[in-house]
Each structure stands twice: as structure tokens, then as C-alpha cells.
Amino acid sequence: MIKQLSRIFILFVLVILYAPILILTVYSFTNATNIGAIRGFSLHNYVTLFTTPELRDMIIGTVVLALVAALLATILGTMGAIGAFYSKRQVSSMIDTLNQVPVVNADVVTGFSICILLVVVLGISKDTFIPLVIGHVTLCAPFVYLSVIPKLKQMDASIYEAALDLGATPQTALRKIVIPQIASGIVSGFSLAVTLSLDDYFIATYTKPATFDTISTYVVNATKGAQTTIKTALWALSAVIFVIVVLFVVVSNLKAENEEAAD
Amino acid sequence: MHALKLTRKSLGIPYALFLLLFVAAPLIVLVYYAFTNGQGQFTVSNLTGFFTDPNTLGTLCYSFAIAVTTTVVCLLLAYPTAYILAKSNFKRKSVVVMLFIMPMWINFSLRITALKEILTLIEGNLAYYPFLNAVIGMTYDFLPFMILPIYNTIVKLDESLIEAAKDLGADERSAFFKITLPLSVPGIVSGIAMVFLPAMTNYVVLDMLYNSTYIMGSLIGSYFAAYNWHGGSMIALILLGIICAFTLATKGMEDEDGSAAGGALL
Numbered sequence: 001m002i003k004q005l006s007r008i009f010i011l012f013v014l015v016i017l018y019a020p021i022l023i024l025t026v027y028s029f030t031n032a033t034n035i036g037a038i039r040g041f042s043l044h045n046y047v048t049l050f051t052t053p054e055l056r057d058m059i060i061g062t063v064v065l066a067l068v069a070a071l072l073a074t075i076l077g078t079m080g081a082i083g084a085f086y087s088k089r090q091v092s093s094m095i096d097t098l099n100q101v102p103v104v105n106a107d108v109v110t111g112f113s114i115c116i117l118l119v120v121v122l123g124i125s126k127d128t129f130i131p132l133v134i135g136h137v138t139l140c141a142p143f144v145y146l147s148v149i150p151k152l153k154q155m156d157a158s159i160y161e162a163a164l165d166l167g168a169t170p171q172t173a174l175r176k177i178v179i180p181q182i183a184s185g186i187v188s189g190f191s192l193a194v195t196l197s198l199d200d201y202f203i204a205t206y207t208k209p210a211t212f213d214t215i216s217t218y219v220v221n222a223t224k225g226a227q228t229t230i231k232t233a234l235w236a237l238s239a240v241i242f243v244i245v246v247l248f249v250v251v252s253n254l255k256a257e258n259e260e261a262a263d
Numbered sequence: 264m265h266a267l268k269l270t271r272k273s274l275g276i277p278y279a280l281f282l283l284l285f286v287a288a289p290l291i292v293l294v295y296y297a298f299t300n301g302q303g304q305f306t307v308s309n310l311t312g313f314f315t316d317p318n319t320l321g322t323l324c325y326s327f328a329i330a331v332t333t334t335v336v337c338l339l340l341a342y343p344t345a346y347i348l349a350k351s352n353f354k355r356k357s358v359v360v361m362l363f364i365m366p367m368w369i370n371f372s373l374r375i376t377a378l379k380e381i382l383t384l385i386e387g388n389l390a391y392y393p394f395l396n397a398v399i400g401m402t403y404d405f406l407p408f409m410i411l412p413i414y415n416t417i418v419k420l421d422e423s424l425i426e427a428a429k430d431l432g433a434d435e436r437s438a439f440f441k442i443t444l445p446l447s448v449p450g451i452v453s454g455i456a457m458v459f460l461p462a463m464t465n466y467v468v469l470d471m472l473y474n475s476t477y478i479m480g481s482l483i484g485s486y487f488a489a490y491n492w493h494g495g496s497m498i499a500l501i502l503l504g505i506i507c508a509f510t511l512a513t514k515g516m517e518d519e520d521g522s523a524a525g526g527a528l529l
Contacts, residue, residue: 006347013344017366020377035380076278083275098282106464108480109499113289138285201467219372223471238373245368
């Protein structure tokens with residue numbers, strides 16, 4: 001009885017989480033302009049999505065921004081983590097504290113404060129993309145730092161010492177001993193950074209050039225507007241992203257299972 | 264040995280500078296702007312203005328109401344979900360758990376668009392139920408962020424404690440209330456931190472659901488749109504104060520992994 005009830009509850013929560021996106025996916029294959037209206041099968045939303053230059057530029061722009069910001073954040077965050085890990089207590093706790101600020105802070109506040117400093121005080125034009133990229137790196141780097149630090153703590157320090165004893169230079173030892181041991185943290189930090197940048201709305205709104213849009217800012221503006229073709233083309237975009245995420249999860253699960261089987 | 268330490272340590276310099284320039288400096292500028300006026304003179308009128316204007320005070324209270332309601336609804340849905348998942352013996356449990364995390368990776372604006380279409384179908388005009396829609400929208404957006412830290416805490420619980428309680432005569436119910444629930448507090452606190460603060464500030468969810476009501480974040484948005492940096496900075500500073508108070512109040516109660524929201528996300 002309890003088992004049945006808990007299964008029903010789990011199912012109920014899953015329906016809450018997925019019903020909207022699944023219904024939208026189904027409707028993206030029709031020529032309906034509203035959910036609820038029953039119309040014929042059509043692929044025109046997908047045609048619009050992939051042929052409208054405005055939509056294409058917005059998607060490419062979002063992905064490029066995410067990759068650039070995540071790459072910079074990963075380099076900075078990883079170097080910061082290694083540096084902080086080997087620094088004196090006071091220095092590393094200062095970096096720790098400052099690193100925690102963007103993590104707990106509201107994105108609205110982070111975005112607004114970066115906009116004030118860079119755009120209002122220093123007068124850097126938003127059209128240079130500098131405020132936007134710095135904003136996204138500020139959003140992402142702390143999470144890279146937080147993914148790398150635990151790996152450094154788990155690392156066996158004696159291997160590094162052994163490498164030095166055997167004649168490796170500190171640089172070589174860092175490259176061949178430390179980096180491989182923290183690689184999994186760097187990779188998960190990077191993917192976290194990409195996700196954060198892709199999902200960001202607030203930092204982009206406060207720092208982006210007026211003519212540039214990320215998926216988030218574009219979709220938010222589109223829902224306020226009345227352009228039906230764009231609105232339904234975005235349903236197709238949701239469906240595409242949903243499928244990409246599902247594929248990603250399935251593939252990574254199969255990979256994990258294979259690795260388990262190999263062990 | 265000395266030179267070696269210098270190289271390893273000096274790797275941290277760029278990031279330390281970056282944090283000083285783009286995390287610390289913006290906050291200092293924020294404080295400066297919050298306590299000056301357009302002529303650059305010191306003033307506390309931004310602060311007193313906030314606490315004497317019934318509109319802004321109303322927004323603060325309304326924000327709290329939305330954030331508390333959203334947090335409670337999320338908790339009521341997330342705790343049983345996390346508990347059932349952690350205790351279950353589903354085949355392919357990791358896949359089932361993944362189903363609850365996956366929505367985090369789909370862009371929120373697209374998910375809220377989907378929700379908006381459904382709500383419009385059900386309610387007709389979204390403008391009639393601003394409070395309800397705000398809570399539904401935020402619950403839909405933030406629920407996975409509440410489920411994950413609670414799940415992580417419960418799944419790591421030492422099963423033998425519960426067995427011990429049962430051996431000593433506790434029934435299911437008292438074992439749950441005296442062992443499992445108290446030990447899952449760190450996860451609950453992490454979850455609350457990940458829902459409550461965004462629920463006070465994430466005004467774009469409200470905007471997308473045709474909501475004309477204001478929460479604290481919306482005030483920053485409207486000052487920003489009006490190029491009023493001083494008023495906006497004061498709101499940002501008040502929000503920072505709330506965030507600091509919240510962080511200090513829950514310090515030490517959070518899960519080690521949970522407090523690093525990074526751990527909760529991947």
C-alpha cells in the first residue's frame with residue numbers, strides 16, 4: 001500500500017516536472033499557435049528555427065559565449081584553486097571567501113554591480129562584449145574553483161614530492177602529476193560553467209550589448225511580444241534542447257554502466 | 264624549494280586579482296552608489312526612502328510571502344520525493360534520480376514558456392492569479408534544486424542508526440521523526456538556501472507569466488531601466504544584507520557538499 005502510494009507520488013512529481021515541456025514538444029510538430037487547439041502535423045516551426053538568421057545568430061551567440069566564458073572560467077578557477085591550495089592560510093581563506101560571494105549572491109545583484117563598475121564607473125561600452133564576458137566568467141569561475149579544490153585535497157601529496165626527487169622540474173611535476181589527478185574536477189567544473197552560462201538571464205540582461213541576445217534574454221523578450229511565428233519556433237527550440245539533454249543523459253548513463261561492467 | 268613554492272602559489276595570483284577586481288570592487292562601488300545621490304554627495308535618503316515608502320515596503324513583504332510559500336511548497340514536494348528515491352530499490356535507480364535532475368539542464372526560459380502555455384490553457388487569463396502563478400512558476404523552476412541536496416543527504420544516512428532505533432523498540436514513525444528527519448536537516452537547509460533566495464530575486468519568472476506584481480528583484484530591474492544607479496544600488500545592498508543574514512543564520516547547518524552549490528548541480 002505504502003509502496004503504491006509512494007510510486008504514485010513520484011509519478012505525480014515527474015508529471016509536474018515534465019508535462020509542460022512534453023506537451024510543448026508535441027505541439028511544436030503542429031501548425032497550432034496555441035496549446036489546446038488541435039491542428040495538423042507540420043514541421044514549419046523547425047524550418048523557421050533553422051532558417052531565420054535572427055534565431056540562428058542568437059543560438060550560435062549563446063553557445064559561443066558559454067564556451068568562451070567557461071574556458072576562461074576554467075583556466076582562472078583551476079589556477080586559483082591550485083594557487084590557493086598551496087598558499088598560506090590567510091591568503092587561501094581570503095580567496096575562499098571572495099569566491100563564495102558570487103555563489104551565494106543573487107544573480108540580479110551580481111549582474112547589477114558588475115554593470116555599475118564596468119559600464120557606469122569605468123565607462124566600458126557594453127558593445128565591446130567585455131562586461132558580458134567578465135560577468136559570465138565571474139558567474140562561472142567560482143564553481144570551477146569549488147569543483148577543483150576537493151580533488152586537490154584528495155590528492156596524494158607524496159607523488160608530487162616523488163616526482164621532484166626523481167628530478168622533475170616543478171612545472172613538469174605540476175603538468176604530469178597534479179593536473180592529471182585533478183582532471184575530473186576540472187572537467188566537471190567546465191561542464192558546470194557551460195550550463196550556468198547557458199542558463200543565465202540576469203547577468204546577460206545587465207551587461208549585454210543591446211543588439212545581442214542569449215537564448216534566455218531572447219525567449220523572455222519573445223514571450224512579451226506578440227510574434228506568433230517566433231513564439232512557436234521557440235517551441236521547436238525547446239524540443240531540440242530537451243532531446244539533446246535526454247540524449248546526453250542516456251549516453252552518459254550507458255557509459256557509466258559500461259565502465260561498471262568493465263570493472 | 265623556495266622557488267618551487269613561489270611558482271605554485273603564484274598560479275593563484277590571476278584569480279585573486281580577478282576576484283578583487285570583479286567581485287570585491289563592484290560591491291564597494293555598490294555601497295558608494297547606495298549612499299550617494301546624483302551629485303555625488305553622501306546621503307542616506309535612498310535607505311530611509313526604502314523603509315518609509317509603503318510601496319517598497321509592500322514589495323519587501325510580498326517578496327517574503329512569495330519566497331516563504333515557494334520554499335514550503337518545494338519542501339513539501341521535494342522531501343517525500345527525495346526520501347522515496349533514497350529508500351527505493353528501483354531498477355536503474357540512477358536513471359530515475361537523473362529524471363528529477365534533468366530539468367535543471369533545460370534552459371529555464373524555455374521551461375517557463377512551456378509552463379505559461381499550460382497555465383494559459385487552464386486559467387484563461389494569467390493576470391487574475393498573480394500570487395498563485397508566481398508560486399507555481401518558481402516551484403516549477405526551482406524544485407530540482409531542492410530535491411537534489413535532500414536526496415544526497417538521505418542517501419548517505421547510516422542505515423544502522425535506524426536499525427538500532429528499531430531494535431530499541433522504535434516504530435517506523437518515531438524512527439523517522441527521531442533519526443531520519445533530524446539527520447536530513449543539512450540537506451533541507453541547503454535546499455532552502457537554493458530556493459528561498461532566488462524566489463526573492465528571480466523576477467523574470469514573474470515577468471514571463473504576465474505578472475504585474477513586484478518582488479525585490481523587480482525593483483532593481485525597474486531602477487536599471489530608469490538608469491537610476493543610486494536607487495538600484497540601495498535595493499541591491501538591502502538584498503545583500505538579507506542574503507548575508509540568511510547565510511550567517513544557516514552557517515554550519517549546511518551539508519558540506521550541499522553548501523557548494525556546485526556539488527548539488529552535477
